[in-house]
Amino acid sequence: MDNKKELVVPAIPNGTVIDHIPTAVVYRVISILGLDRYEDEVLIGNYLTSKKYGRKGIVKVKNKYFTAEQLSAIALLAPTATVIAIKDYEVVSKAAVQVPDHVDDLIRCVNPMCITNHEKIPTRFDVVDKDNLKLRCHYCEKYTEKDAIHFVEHKN
């Protein structure tokens, strides 16, 4: 089964595979990770057939491994994604992304009156509901929910 997939999106010798991305957010994942400006091979597959999810997206990035902060960003966008690190064509780690307890300096507060939208202050959120992605602003105490998540500009 895996061999057939590799034919669709070729294998990479070293780097990261992000699998099981919901089709609607594949290009946002690419943008949020800065891969639209990445100067090495990036292989993108979308609307591939997945046994588990029907249709899915996959992104393979040659010679790149992601930080914990970047993995948090993937978790907020694509909670179903799996991140696989590859070295010499071997899988060295494979894990489902985890929605973190706290999200710092990554997304904007939905409240237009929030101080973080008026001064140059890194945002801080506590994740109060990981399943439905509900975050509470550390400053204005308002909730930012799944559909209102916008990433701060310098992360784009």
Add this chain to the structure above:
Amino acid sequence: MSNLKGRNLISITDFSRDEYIQVLDIAEEFEKNPKQPILSDKVVATLFFEPSTRTRLSFESAASQLGARVIGFSDPGGTSVQKGESLHDTITMVSSYSDLIVMRNPKEGSSRYASEVASVPVINAGDGANQHPTQCMLDLYSIRKTQGTLDNLNIAMVGDLKYGRTVHSLTQAMCNFNTTFHLVSPEELKLPSSVKISIKDAGLKYYQYTDLKDVIGTADIIYMTRVQRERFPDPLEYERVKDSCILTASMLEGCKPNMRILHPLPRVNEITVDVDSTPYAYYFQQAQNGVYVRQALMAAILGVR
């Protein structure tokens, strides 16, 4: 007894139930003897990034009666703030001039941020629609003073329960005291579900009404707030409901003898003037209690109580 020295008060949840009671006990001492020069070596900064004469005078009176010197501004016009100085820089500078900062700012979360920047404690005197914890504390003080206890009371919240910041904070605080809540508002201005969930999570009961008359006989405290015309997209709707949350003296027949009426002030027409001379009116004393509560907070945070 916890040590409140050096603490910030930004949100109603920053202090525990016992810490509130501790502050109320200290406030009682200041009510008996409000003029004590215990802060004569201290400087209190009051930074009002939007005008609020009532709150500012209450804080400044509280500080002055304890002998503190007060510096600051009553609105940002003409200050470096208006010239575009960041909140970070203003707070850093004021920290070096003062022992305690009292701040009001229309931006929500600004006080939390200021407390992270400041090298001295910060008391939130209102950050937009978010929090105004000293108003909540003076409400608690007034309830305890008039009822002799905070426990097991029937509290009626009346008016704009949707946007009323004081209602949300007081509800959260009273969830610590086995309160039964009676919520009176037009359909459009009901208490938000997030606050109702806090009541349920505390294992307490609430009842909802659209007519104030229905709670007069049950309530120990009637907490009145203003219903603003601007909250209604349809002016006819406002006309239809505006009288359902107005309290008049003739409605008070049959109320409990211990019942008292509170209001965060200023009132417009939601309590008619004939109520003022009844024994149930407490809103003017309530405002006066704000001075004692603010004295207690400043004294505790500055480590002299």
